[in-house]
Amino acid sequence: MEILIGYGGIAAFLIVLFVVLQRTKGSADFSEYATAGRSFGPMFSAMAFVNTWLPGTIFIAFAGYAASAGAIGFYFVAYSILAVVLMFLLAKPVHEWGRRFDLRTQADLLGLRYGSTAVRVIAAVIGVIASFPWIVLGMQSLTLVFEYLSFGAVPAAGAALIGIGVLVARQWWTVRLGARGLVISDFVQGIVAYLFGTVLILGLLTWLLTNGHGFGEVEPSFFTLPGPGSVDGPLYLFSLIATGALGGWCWPDIFVRLFASNSTHTIKRAAVMASPLLLIFGSSLCLLAMAASTYPGVADAPDEVWFLTASVGGPIVLTLAGLCVLAATMGNVGANLQALGAQIANDVVGVARGTRVEDPRWGKISVGVLTLLAGAVAVATTSALSSGMVALAQVSYQGIVQLAPTVFLGIFWRRGNAAAACAAMVLGFATASVLQVIYPIAIPVLGGMTSGVAALAVNFIVYIAVSYAMPSNEDEKRRVDELFDSLQTYEEVGQAR
């Protein structure tokens, strides 16, 4: 009977979502497939950003980190706020250049800014390599959902396969509808995961606080942050926040959300709308996880803190908790697959064929192949799923953050050029990879700095040094100046209107 409530709840949610998606129109060309025709307003843009930004594992691995380590678990709230601040600053150049030059992907924008196919392809390849593990992890993160909602009827291995199967099947709509379908479904999924999720979190937190699991019972060390003399090192927290904030806009799926908004003003408004949601949802979840650290079973399996806590409310509350994870996971995995598929079609296949991709079928094929590949890898590595999911997520971040100097200095600094971008990305990525193998968590001799941040320092230095040592020729300087000056022109034209 209980499994009927659990799996029935999921089925009902999926039916509602699929009905909404069935009513969504498809894309006439590749540009619309990749950017949803740059047509969405602030509400949809804000929720699309949040649903892409916060993966389902926020309820699992990130909450688990707060349940096992305490206040440091809030680091994702801090880097999310900084990412939204960056979103505000990126809004104008990204939207205006995107609209004027019909840019479809992050790599497309970098190719335009640097006037270089090499920059475009390297950025696309790094984006795909770093994002792919995240998709696999996202698919596997539904294991706990289907295990808990079966109420003991389905073992972990079976639950993993069901979760992967559901996510792969759901991508039928991602393949068919592209970015428009994603933004619309993000809105529905976001309401369930983060608005309804926050209400659920606050209810569970109230139960914990009034049933002997107050913050007074929590271990005192949970309230301190790592500093000089700590095990992690004084720069560990700094590294986590810096990697998250700078790396955020290096993810192709996050970046491409900026292209789906209908104006610069919309993106800025979406940033303002997203920030309180991220703060309230994220902080509530971390507080819940910390309070629940004294709840029986949580210390042994911190990644299951969300489900263990929700179990106190019986099958219906547990089902609702599972729906929050499912909704968050679908948003993140779908966005990743669509963005990477579009990037491969636009910036790898298109470049290799020497043509600009216009047919949405290229995007559909690319997203479809990626979905099947990610599903196969997720199935093959299911047994490797463990509480080290945050560590794997951080590994991906170490790689993707190496795009940061190329992205941010390219967008905000005229002097950066293609040679600097290529050298910085390649050296940064190589340095991060080597350091990550030697120091999987942090580098003790650098005060707990992570491999990605250490490599980022090399990356920034190389970018600046090459930009000065090998300046662009006059034609390229003029082209870049016109590109930046065009932003002022838009402003003046907009005001004249």
Add this chain to the structure above:
Amino acid sequence: MPAEAPRQPKRRNATIVIALAILNFAILLFPPLTWVVGQGGVWFFLITGVIGVLSLAVMYRVDSSAGED
């Protein structure tokens, strides 16, 4: 010169936006600040989070009044 007049508040507003963005990065990415909070780790994140949200609201207000976009 007449064209310079509206540029003054615009430049001032742009400076405010950038200053608020830098403030947020400074308070969240300045390690000594997290070292001195002692048992107040949770409060550090809650307060800096509220500062971030309020900063964004001010940035948006200032930006809109400057007629950006």
